[in-house]
Amino acid sequence: MLTTAFAPGSPNWLDLTSPDAPASVAFYSTVFGWTFEPAGPESGGYGFFQQDGRTVAALGPGGEAARPGWTVYFCTADADRTTELVEAAGGKVRLAPFTVFTDGRAAGYTDPTGAAFAVWEPRDTPGLDAVDEPGTFCWAECFSVDAEAAKAFYRAVFSWQEQDVPLGDVMYTVLTPAGGGTEDAHGGIVQLGPEHTAAGTTSHWLPYIEVPNVDAAVALAGQLGATVRTAPADVHGVGRLAQLTDPHGAAFAVITSSVEGG
Template sequence: MLTTHYVPGAPVWLDLGVPDVGAAAAFYGAVFGWEFRSAGPDAGGYGMFDLDGKTVAAAGPLLGETARPAWMLYFQTADADATASAVQRAGGTVRGEPMDVFTAGRMAQFTDPTGAEFATWQPGDTKGVDAVNLPNSLCWSELHTTDAVAAIEFYRQVFPWDMEKTPMLEFDYTVIAPSGGGQEASHGGIMQFPPQTEVTELRSNWHPYFEVEDCDAAVATAIEHGGTALMAADDAPGVGRMSMLLDPFGAQLALITSEEP
């Protein structure tokens, strides 16, 4: 389970790249009740999504001609430069060299060997988002990949993760957790696209899961405001009721109403 007691390898930040930040703020405000707060005139349009006074995510305009709308997950690292070296040794690509973000922290952006983009955050003044695992906040991170074996081998070399394979109906699902934290500390999963899926038409991607109080109601609100349901709300025994969506710009996210422990 995610907490804000962040440790190396855990998701600590997430932001959304979109062509229209104002429209994104309206969509996510309707679905989650978030309020957008600009990071200031020097931030290039970047800002925070707040919920009840706590930062739960961020958003900014797309940078670069080839950039696509997407959620970016940031995993904590104690040394962004060392992680960049580990990514290269493991066969990944450094898309954005480690750089300081004022005194907030040090970030870097990468692509894994299967094409999924992710980022790291070396904390400074900002340790991470202020709230997780609460309604309308991040509760899980998931990699959908064209090659789960290659992805697992890559991330083993980059992050201090424990990985446990869990058989599902048609595929294997690998649960990831900070080293030594056990299943209780799990924060995400890795799965290969289902066999019947035309993987040539898909891109490997990391995407967030957001906890919601009523999955069906949240999906209906998302669709009403321009989102698209890739997977209708459905029950996953032992997990909860969940749905996979695209926001109005094409960024993928998932919603879940978790089962009570």
């Protein structure tokens, strides 16, 4: 489960790159009940999705060359040091560390298997205001064309602890920040199957949003132009979940967690 304690290596921010910010605001506000608060004239169009006045995600307009998508950020105490570790482990730097007013510092990377992610070094803004409750970010999942290579990379960068768990026909690796317990697990890594790679699916991080009713969320999103990647299904001990792409092609997942799953 995610928490707002934001230990180093845990997810602490989530934002969307969109080619049509107003349309994306309308879509996610309808599906999740979010409101949108622009960050201000100096932000270049960046702004915050909010629930009950708390920031639960963010959105930034993308240029013509930008690929629509959600980016998962992980907490770091030193973005410059993390950049060094990423490069040493074979990753690529998409955005070198930069300062965001007095809020913190950010950097963006691509892991050796092709999955994009970012880090946030907190200063005045530790991270999201709410996680792991209905309408908020609750889990991060890396689908990789080479799960073993991905695990080695993230282990070198974040010192994540790993636990391999059989999940149906696949082996799922549960991720926990260094020094954390099983209750601090924040995400997972799973190998993409040949049917996915044959269809053109590449390595990527997928954010999960907790919802009260997965089927209702999927139906509503579909009415608004979303595409269902995987239909709602029950996973024992985890909950009921589904994967979608929004009208612009950004992938995300929704889940109604079971009591056992948190």
